[in-house]
Amino acid sequence: MTDTAPGPADRTTARRYGTRPTMKDVAARAGVGLKTVSRVVNGEPGVTPDTERRVQEAITALGFRRNDSARILRKGRTASIGLVLEDLADPFYGPLSRAVEEVARAHGALLINGSSAEDPDREQELVLALCARRVDGLVVIPAGGDHRYLAPEIAAGVATVFVDRPAGRIDADAVVSDSFGGARDAVAHLIAHGHRRIGFLGDQPGIHTAAERLRGYRAAMAGAGLPVDDAWVSLGPTDPARVRAAATAALEAAEPVTALFAGNNRVTVTVVRVLAERPAPAPPVALVGFDDFELADLLSPAVTVVAQDAAQLGRTAADLLFRRLDGAGGEPHRVVLPTRLIPRGSGELPPSAP
Amino acid sequence: MTDTAPGPADRTTARRYGTRPTMKDVAARAGVGLKTVSRVVNGEPGVTPDTERRVQEAITALGFRRNDSARILRKGRTASIGLVLEDLADPFYGPLSRAVEEVARAHGALLINGSSAEDPDREQELVLALCARRVDGLVVIPAGGDHRYLAPEIAAGVATVFVDRPAGRIDADAVVSDSFGGARDAVAHLIAHGHRRIGFLGDQPGIHTAAERLRGYRAAMAGAGLPVDDAWVSLGPTDPARVRAAATAALEAAEPVTALFAGNNRVTVTVVRVLAERPAPAPPVALVGFDDFELADLLSPAVTVVAQDAAQLGRTAADLLFRRLDGAGGEPHRVVLPTRLIPRGSGELPPSAP
DNA sequence: TAGCCTCTGGACAACGTTGTCAGCGGCAGG
């Protein structure tokens, strides 16, 4: 079958379509040995300028490009790292991914990435596929809560750093934001502006950051001696329909909230929409969102947020990863990056009814 | 050196840290042949349930994971595609990248991506690195204007599809939006609302889409018999400082513009800021932006845009790529996706002075 | 019981590269 494929007329260089020249071909054409070609390609010393020139000519004439799969197989290092995140299309992960890429690039590595879509099975599938590719290291934003499946890989030498959320049921490096503290600050900010009935709309409770932010919310409320009505709190998927329903429920509860704390940027955006769409006589509702987002300052009112630096998160994780790859040992690190409250107006609205 | 590394005490399974078990190890432990392990790992038929069980046990006991580098070397296909774009952190490219990833996933392929940062050299470096990895196909958002360096790769069988902008100086598949038509519609819309002095702020003129949008702008102006003042038009990098300066220049020209057409989402966002910051007595200025963006509808005024579907762009390109990989031949395709004008208010403001 | 067929399992080469090692000149010193 392959032999019957039409090839170029030139018998001496006849190759099937899709078959690339190898160092052997280059060596034959240049009239040198295989290893000499390897030396030239890798810039190793010990090659006469004349020989080198002949090899270079053969390389360009044949359009040779070194096959890195073979190189990787031989050398054992792939010069690539894997990044598993939730959704590349989420504006929170774009900058994070880019930051990881830049660090990788500085270390001469390529980035292979995949979206888990917040599905633990898909996360595992992706991670193991990356391990099979023998990536040198992994940066993982966990979707699942159990990463014991990674233990053999880590033991085998795949450096792994978790970002945004810690690993589940194994001890591993992690770089996270201070979700608890940020959430507590956000809610305390609302309380300081006179609110007593504050709602919390968050991501799925299984997600570590969501749970931490809920904990921060409860801590702030408890700290101020305020009760929390079940109708004010809702955790779940961040699709607009669910968030809309949850926001509406909190706003129309028997004891309606006068302020909302949104657990991440997806939720915040939907809440902004809900608040903007309320019919005219509705009283203004205060809002603080976790995660900054573009144009938050140009909405009216501008949206007060607890900002975390996604790029910094990615950079820190990647730096840690490469330090591990360079041989840094020691116990797993847990790095916690601070968050920053940015008051812009929406969080400073007074409660509409006492 | 390697032999002096501390290893586990168990001599029978002693391996250097970082060395993984191979099929040979599994075969030895299970007491079967190498090929039998291969059969089990790949789910090939012809293995008794009992043998299969023994092999599976050995696999889990040793923590074996197939080395895909070796597999790739042997099989010739990598089941991975490369995506080279400008900046993963740009909200336009996130969804595009995700869409490409989903299509790749449906075909069992991984996605390796890299950001060119709009630097032609970096683009070439990335593309060639991906070719050396023997990706099966490439999706490229070109930064440079000359892709002749890719010709040997394409000839060697690397399927390549360009997205968002066509390839330069080679004939290749491309999937683009109708920049010219979209821009013409946008400007025509402003003209229909009474504007006669309309500015255009675009990306660098070397970028195909920027040039096309400029052409659309000029076509619409010429079509309405309107003159274009040089002070109204500015193309260049999209960093906020430059865009601010350009916008200010157009707004404070001898003949100030009453409307602005922004050439992409980065520019639009900065223009929105500039307009929002103008001191009170300043007359309102109409605005239409190329590219939709999140929350555009919630600004005041809401921003009228020419929307292009980034995800659709990516999906279409990836579909085309995999069709090529599945053997679809024929001349290079040029797919042009339509744009859609979404009136929201900012484009419908009347000119402030006749 | 001989012969044939099926089914399972294993030996071996090959993929394209790099590391090791040995050979072959030429040149300087004795």
Added chain:
DNA sequence: CCTGCCGCTGACAACGTTGTCCAGAGGCTA
């Protein structure tokens, strides 16, 4: 003139997997 060394080059094995091919066991038929 011989010895030893050095600079350049190439032969060969190995990396871990898969495809090809063959051997042996066992069951069936004649």
